Amino acid sequence: MTTTEPTLDDIPTDDLPIPPSRPVETLDARELPPPEPLRTTLEMLAELDDETAVVQLNDRAPQHLYPRLDDRGYEYETTECEEGVLTAIWKPRE
Structure with a gap:
């Protein structure tokens, strides 16, 4: 019997505090491997417009990412799920 690893499409993100009606990239x-999650997430955020939120699925809380998000004015929330750790990241509306 083979099992497949769940993808982000399989993981419920409805409980994350992303502002409504925002597009979401995952x-x-x-x-x-470290530091790729940090680098890739920051590059993704830099390429997206301020209305788009990002949901990162990781195997651990992205502790080194948080200060960089604070410096760039992002809001974020991390929650654990069966598949790992979900971090929702978004720019607050002005």
């Missing part, structure tokens, strides 16, 4: 960083 990043599965569980298999990326």
